[in-house]
Amino acid sequence: MTQEPSEAFHDILRGVAALTRNPVAADIARLYGKGAPVDLSIAVNHKQIASKQWLVETLAETLPRPDGPVWVLGAWYGVLGALLLEEPQLAISEVVSLDIDPGCAIVAETLNHRHVTAKRFRAITADMTGLDFAAQERRPGLVINTSCEHLDDVPGWLATLPAGLPLLLQSNDYFREPDHRSCVASLEAFQEQANLSETWFTGALPTKNYTRFMLIGAR
Ligand SMILES: C[S@@+](CC[C@H](N)C(=O)[O-])C[C@H]1O[C@@H](n2cnc3c(N)ncnc32)[C@H](O)[C@@H]1O
Structure with missing residues (x-):
């Protein structure tokens, strides 16, 4: 089961990735934007x-x-x-x-x-x-x-x-x-x-x- 990404939350994730310049944070933001499984929030x-x-x-x-x-x-x-x-x-x-x-x-x-x-x-x-x-x-x-x-x-x-x-x-x-x-x-x-x-x-x-x-x- 996947979850529709919330635009605001996706923006925040991308903001954190830009702020930290952390490539893993950017990859998590990208994944979330593609429609993440509901328990991704637990995994990260x-x-x-x-x-x-x-x-x-x-x-x-x-x-x-x-x-x-x-x-x-x-x-x-x-x-x-x-x-x-x-x-x-x-x-x-x-x-x-x-x-x-x-x-x-x-x-x-x-x-x-x-x-x-x-x-x-x-x-x-x-x-x-x-x-x-x-x-x-x-x-x-x-x-x-x-x-x-x-x-x-x-x-x-x-x-x-x-x-x-x-x-x-x-x-x-x-x-x-x-x-x-x-x-x-x-x-x-x-x-x-x-x-x-x-x-x-x-x-x-x-x-x-x-x-x-x-x-x-x-x-
Ligand atoms: C909740 S997750 C990760 C928990 C772990 N304490 C961690 O923090 O990485 C546990 C994962 O183990 C997988 N798993 C359980 N038994 C397994 C098995 N016999 N072979 C491969 N994966 C298994 C589950 O499908 C699940 O994705």
């Missing part, structure tokens, strides 16, 4: 952007040059891909943005239209739990999943991934959200759930309603 709200900026900044300090494409799983409308490809402190050749919802890919590619043209971004529709990374032409340099809380079985999914694969995982303790199936009560519980062979970063970002947890390391 201040909490979502803050958690993605935390991710991008931490990645720039931990693994700034992934050796291969970066796969973003449960990527929703591709906002994280846009931020990753815009960050000058990261050297990322390509982002593959994957979501099980068939409505996401077209929105993600519209948002990332500049990177689609440059062949640095593509969006695909698939269930992350059925992926075979060994069958990919290029092994990923990093797999990101900021939607761990949406999976039924996080250890079961992790067990399907190649050993040693670099991973960035986020989850949270927002148990009362109905779509959340694998929330964790603490950073320690998330580390136990993920059981990484190497850990390069662990951190927690408290927000008003919940705390978001992040791990970077190797499967």
Whole structure:
């Protein structure tokens, strides 16, 4: 379901993009002008952007040059891909943005239209739990999943991934959200759930309603 853009709101978005000279803000304004899905306002709200900026900044300090494409799983409308490809402190050749919802890919590619043209971004529709990374032409340099809380079985999914694969995982303790199936009560519980062979970063970002947890390391 898409929402007719409000002229006033579209103008404000374009004004903010001009004021900040931020290319991602301009791409969000452009996407909104084309008729955005109703939940785009959630995907780009201040909490979502803050958690993605935390991710991008931490990645720039931990693994700034992934050796291969970066796969973003449960990527929703591709906002994280846009931020990753815009960050000058990261050297990322390509982002593959994957979501099980068939409505996401077209929105993600519209948002990332500049990177689609440059062949640095593509969006695909698939269930992350059925992926075979060994069958990919290029092994990923990093797999990101900021939607761990949406999976039924996080250890079961992790067990399907190649050993040693670099991973960035986020989850949270927002148990009362109905779509959340694998929330964790603490950073320690998330580390136990993920059981990484190497850990390069662990951190927690408290927000008003919940705390978001992040791990970077190797499967
Ligand atoms: C609400 S969104 C993003 C939440 C996440 N905490 C974030 O901030 O990025 C969760 C996304 O995960 C997707 N998703 C859930 N299960 C999936 C699966 N098995 N494979 C791929 N995508 C999945 C949903 O379709 C949805 O777009």
